[in-house]
Amino acid sequence: MVNKVDKVVYDPLIGFSADPLVNKKTEDVQTYEIDDMYNKEQKVEEEGKKKKWLVIHYGAGDNNLASLIFSDTDELEKVGSDENTHVVSMLDLGKQYGVPFKGARIFYLKKDDNTGKINSPIIKNLGQVNTADPKFMASVLKEIISKFPADNIAIFIGDHGAGWEGAVEDDSAGGKFMKIGEIREALEEVAKSLGKKIDVLAFDACLMAMAEVGYELKNAVKYMVASEQLEGGGGFNYTILFSKAMADAIKNIQQASLLKIKVGPEDFAKLIVNAAKEYSHDIETISAVDLDKVTDLAQKINEFAQTVISKANENQAAELLQQYQKLSKDLQDLKNQQVNVDYEKLLEVLKNYNNLTQVLSGILGVSAKNNPELEKQVEQLKEFDQKLKQFLSAYAALNTSNKLQDLFAELNSTDAKKIKEKITKAQSFYGSFRDLKDFMRLIVEDKSISEEVRNKAKAVMDALDQYVLAEFHVDKYPGANGVTIELPSYGGPSSDYKETQFAKDTSWDEMLSKINKA
Incomplete structure (x- = not known):
């Protein structure tokens, strides 16, 4: 199946565009054919094999972050799965934002350095979905976990975030935004099916390092990684840099596993924070917390x-x-x-x-x-x-x-x-x-x-x-310590709060x- 727009331009600065003139002054522009590669499902031999870690990227990109969320998966593909780790991405995109496909796909990520194109196998074409629906979130996470068993589970949510108000927006569902209580319901259902808490939850989303968020998710998650701030200093590529930090952390646990060094959930959460320090120009605040505390x-x-x-x-x-x-x-x-x-x-x-x-x-x-x-x-x-x-x-x-x-x-x-x-x-x-x-x-x-x-x-x-296991902030925020809270200077909190x-x-x-x- 070929879409009406049969070519897209990939620019490392703005992502994908159907208009090559947008990027006429930009070097390193790459053009890719839109073909059936994003519609073909494949079965992978790794399915059913238990490994030490399963890292799931929940890429909710059916909104104005589409090209950046695509780049998240592309960045994670540079690391990919190995003998000790499954790396899987559920990627949902909206056609209106000029990305290579519309709808949701589940990719089993294998190491590939081809920037701007995801060459890893699609294990399921989900079609049009609502990623802001807690029932969908729970269902797809449980499906991935059942297919790729592991000792430890890490989930990496990429999309818009609004602290205690929630995260994950889906434009195809009329701009539906998942409330924090709905995220809790979805993740608690996943934890119930696992018979234990999710080991690590990382938010590649703004403002989620709040006391209220951690408290909401305490029965579903052991360790949480998130940011107190809105976005990176560059103003547009925070999500890409966060995925780079996430990829670096995955690479570290892979190398440790090859050396027979055990990396537990707490270690992995701290690794993400430490990796983020390398991208401090754009990742200005990040922290890892112990939800048992x-x-x-x-x-x-x-x-x-x-x-x-x-x-x-x-x-x-x-x-x-x-x-x-x-x-x-x-x-x-x-x-x-x-x-x-x-x-x-x-x-x-x-x-x-x-x-x-x-x-x-x-x-x-x-x-x-x-x-x-x-x-x-x-x-x-x-x-x-x-x-x-x-x-x-x-x-x-x-x-x-x-x-x-x-x-x-x-x-x-x-x-x-x-x-x-x-x-x-x-x-x-x-x-x-x-x-x-x-x-x-x-x-x-x-x-x-x-x-x-x-x-x-x-x-x-x-x-x-x-509560705070590891924390990093730039000099711009001298009073940052890893956890925010609702603290208005006038009036009381809202009814939603x-x-x-x-x-x-x-x-x-x-x-x-x-x-x-x-």
């Missing part, structure tokens, strides 16, 4: 959030402020008008005078009967006595209200407001995604924040040290709503 991390985050909530009780603080204003306003005005007066000494005299008026009014009261002049003096003494009592009582209230004011400041300013200030100072990435450890560090270092809150923040940092497992199981979302009202 994410439950403890979430618990520490929850304890921090609950402590902050208890410290940010605006209702109580507002009531205290109201009491202060009511009790002290009149007397405070009077006190502010005093000039060159020893107020404490005056108060002591008034206290003594108050006692005297009580005695005098008592004595005179006995003799005042039937004596209008004495009765008048007694009434004046009693009236003055009452005014003194009110004054002294009000002053005592002022002292109390000063203490209330101090408490109000502690509740509403020292903790809640200062914690809110730290949000905008923490290392930021896309939107409201900020580095979790950098945020906690800012809190720990601020001695004006209550010790209880700072201790909880330090516990989160300690848990992150256990509240549907994540992390939000359901912790008080983080409630804390965000609380402090952003401070």
Whole structure:
């Protein structure tokens, strides 16, 4: 079968184009015939043979990343499978983006250095599929795993990513985007069929190195590799460079296996991060995390959030402020008008005078009967006595209200407001995604924040040290530590965020709503 466009141009800078004029000034342009090679299915002799590793590339390229996702598979083909590793790619492309075929194919990748063309055998032509459908994801992954058994399974998802919102977009399905909960459902089904967790999951997709993502996938995956940031510094070839890093990591485990050196899942996850360092111009952040440790991390985050909530009780603080204003306003005005007066000494005299008026009014009261002049003096003494009592009582209230004011400041300013200030100072990435450890560090270092809150923040940092196995970032992001979290500087989290497992199981979302009202 030959498509209407019977030739495509491959340019290493922009990928495929049906228009050779687009690349007329570019060197190293290669033109390839579109023929039936991408429609022929072949059975491979490696099927059914158990190896040490199976690496699956889930290339969801039915969108504007089509040529880059194709290049991912092309890059992985330069390494290919060997006697110890199966390398398989499920590649879905959209015709409208000028790539060699439309629809999805499963390739069993064999080493080939021919850039711009995938020569490895197609073990299945899937036709038109929806790669953003969790049922399809689970089904195709299980099929590949059943055909190519291995001691360890690594899955490499390439497409658009949006952190806790999800990843994988399919334009042929109307731009369907797979939510993080749907990815969890798909991978949990795969893990269930395996009888164990997937060993390594690597996201060749933006923004997926989030605490919320790791927590969502904890029951399906052992180790996760992802990036905190959007894309590489080049702006277009992050995905290609990530696949190069992935290919380098595969090459390393192949060489180790030939030397009888065992490379476990944790080692492989770290290898991907180390390989990415070689491409730091485009891969600006990357980390590997241990999802067995994410439950403890979430618990520490929850304890921090609950402590902050208890410290940010605006209702109580507002009531205290109201009491202060009511009790002290009149007397405070009077006190502010005093000039060159020893107020404490005056108060002591008034206290003594108050006692005297009580005695005098008592004595005179006995003799005042039937004596209008004495009765008048007694009434004046009693009236003055009452005014003194009110004054002294009000002053005592002022002292109390000063203490209330101090408490109000502690509740509403020292903790809640200062914690809110730290949000905008923490290392930021896309939107409201900020580095979790950098945020906690800012809190720990601020001695004006209550010790209880700072201790909880330090516990989160300690848990992150256990969670993050390896991390790399460029100087552009000095506060990057491998894990981001939803951390808006105003307003509360969205209703979609509240549907994540992390939000359901912790008080983080409630804390965000609380402090952003401070």
